[in-house]
Amino acid sequence: MTELVVAGAAIVRDYHIFVARRSRPQAVSGYWELPGDQVGPDEDEQSALQREFTTEFSISLRCVDRILSDRKLQSWPTEDGESTSDVTLRVWRCQLPSEATLDTELGEPRPNMYSYDESRWLDIDDLDAVGPWRDADRLMADEIADYYRNDDIWQMAD
Template structure:
């Protein structure tokens, strides 16, 4: 994704935004939340699993890879959840997609302190990373419909 901004001379300067993808893995009307283990300033805060889209990789492809690496699960990626969320001082954007587990896979906390399945009325029981908070708000009505 590219953006433009004016430099000191008033000319537009192009820069690439890093795309971060997240998975709102939904099962039985609940979404999987993952507690960060690092870095220290966000350890214990909750997020949707995912990570950076690598060069030459599509968003869906990156999300499938990240879920396998972080949770040892295979997922099917669905529709976008919420809007793009700008992060990291405007240098990256978070895009979250609904997902479902395949083949009765069970998530494992390979890179997180803890995992938790949350229903719509439990979403506020954890402290979400600031970038994930707008996604949580957008996800709530979806979880209520899928109960």
């Protein structure tokens, strides 16, 4: 069986991390996470993230580099309600276009309501302002916040 890879986007601007609430599949509906998607058979992780953001948030995305260690997920829900095991979550530091004018108070960019029904920019010191989180995503959000706090170059780039 081939390992399934899910790519997640770490987007931080001015000490705020972009997160979204899943609306489907049903097994994860209502849970907050780092936006992302399963990597398809003919795409790489960056392409999967770019596809997800173009489709779901109508905005382009630039993948800068992979950060953090891979995280094994116990399962990943499929659209048909089944669950797949042997899943790896990989997080990419990403940037939205610098010329994009986003109202972070409104959670922009807003989802197109296919996979997500809500989005927010959370202060990295208040990640529990939303919930419930998918477990692996909540742990990784803490790690991303620590990484951002200690990376002057990332802070200047955003």
